[in-house]
Amino acid sequence: MSQKATSFDIAQLAGVSQPTVSRALRGSPTVSEQTRMRIEAIAQQLNYTVDKNASRLRTQETKTLALLFFEDPTPDDSLINPFFLSMLGSITRTCASRGYDLLISFQQLSSNWHVDFEDSRKADGIILLGYGDYELYHERLEKLVEQGTHFVRWGFVQAGQPGTTIGCDNFRGGYDAVQHLIANGRRRIAFIGDASSHYPEFYDRYRGACEAQKSNGIRIVAARQVDAITTEQSGYDAAVELIRRKVKFDAIFAASDLIAIGAMRALEENGLEIPADVAIVGFDDIPAASLAHPPLSTVQQDYRRAGEVLVDALLKQIRNEKADTAALPARLIVRKSSV
Amino acid sequence: MSQKATSFDIAQLAGVSQPTVSRALRGSPTVSEQTRMRIEAIAQQLNYTVDKNASRLRTQETKTLALLFFEDPTPDDSLINPFFLSMLGSITRTCASRGYDLLISFQQLSSNWHVDFEDSRKADGIILLGYGDYELYHERLEKLVEQGTHFVRWGFVQAGQPGTTIGCDNFRGGYDAVQHLIANGRRRIAFIGDASSHYPEFYDRYRGACEAQKSNGIRIVAARQVDAITTEQSGYDAAVELIRRKVKFDAIFAASDLIAIGAMRALEENGLEIPADVAIVGFDDIPAASLAHPPLSTVQQDYRRAGEVLVDALLKQIRNEKADTAALPARLIVRKSSV
């Protein structure tokens, strides 16, 4: 094929005008069945495909969404949170089934992504994914809203956020996890994960955990909470710290599975048995959770549903309908690490 | 902002013509420094960004690559091979650093992806990723070559392939893994993973494994090889089968980490200790490998480098330079499961 076929070529061969070709191929009812068939046959024979750039220029629609990952602490590519990778799969599939293409990009919080996609008409809307210091880009979100950019965000759900946010019910997840530990006889429950509002998702999980304890008449002991970011190493370090403090604990609720897995390693190295000495529950249900030793109980975020909801909320916005912020339910998965 | 600014708006404000604006913003030397500065200031003030679709239509260049995943056995989105997810990260980053956007898409082998991206000018080239039944799409690859589509493939490397393929040195990886087992005193080495040519990568690993045994004077016992596809369950099943056969073995070389992890679970359930009774080595070095219990020795594929090489090879093709098929070295990572 020396040269890509255009609608003009087809028009000429079919003995009609170029606009008729365009209409025929997009199924306009103003073209007779007969002509359409003729045109379609020729198009197929020439291996014709619509030039998307011309089409997009004219229609001002790209039928493409952009997915932006924000990475928090390290620029090391080994550390993409597995949970987000799972979401990626779901988002990709949903896009495909809705007839949209997906552009993906990893962003540093510093770069000016807010300009780069919808403004330049590479995409009709943007999906923002990533844990991270919310404050840092709060301002950017407001700018996006102001500019009328279509976007949805995965993250913690709270009233008064700019734009549409989809998240999971972190509070309830934390509550359920700890309730489960209590139901299994644990009373001294440690929490590993940032309890400040720096990581709002973690904070909600922590609040849920506290609430469960309170409603069971258990007093919260500050020393049983250790900060950690969502890496295995950080979880390990935090558990070591917990042990060093010599505060008694018979269970750990970790703010993420990666943290939990790191903590398990620390426990083991210190001769503590799971779940006999210490029960442990994580959060996310990443693939490695069920492979851990013992298999890790966790709170499952339904990434499959999440991807669908995100994409559909964004498409709603693009159609200029109102898309609501929503929290998806989280589900406790009990495995051997906690019973 | 009610309406997106165009180069005409800027031209008017700057008192120049539209083409001058276009030239100025792309740094053409034919525009005087003075005018350029004036234009740039106005552009910035209007939040102007180039309309990519117009630009692409005119230049016939998209500055975008498409990444197509092929999924082999199941359409279940939980089963994206973690190794490919790692590669995804690397590819994304490399694209970004080369100034290209990345479109991603999951494909069924049946769909007519060979038309959908470069032909419709959504992308300048295509990256194909995925294990899978090679025969099924061999024909398609030839068609791509014939049509002059720019593409690179990740997979097994062999002379006479259509197009450019980047892969890892599976044979050498298999060889090294088994050599390591032998060096640690193992003589009865089982292989789990397809040993037919259905999965060419696995087959190469198997051939490497056999070669290592032969060169140490160890006879290959057919009963010590069990087929498996690359899922944890399949690895589990295969190990159960191996045990059922009552053939003696003191080591397992698994064709992938997922298989290895499944096998470890089976060994454990049957009271076999790792590595005391059975040493085990996997392939890929997925994140879960180091989290396994005990940590899994494996052959690491350098996904980071792989992503770069893939992208750069593709860009070479796009520049109409010749891009060579290449095999990247694999590296043995020794952890506790084998020593």
Next chain:
DNA sequence: TACGCTTGCGCAGTCGAATGCAAAAGCACT
């Protein structure tokens, strides 16, 4: 035969940026 109505199609112009070519402006030198 004349009128109106529907159906099918073409004309001409549009989307926004990029580019070959020519013209204008600036300068130097005779």
Next chain:
DNA sequence: AGTGCTTTTGCATTCGACTGCGCAAGCGTA
């Protein structure tokens, strides 16, 4: 003042598909 050269700018056109509007042909009805 006239010639030749370089630098800077504008004109006209192009990329390929989409669309508002109008025209012509076909049909039925009076």
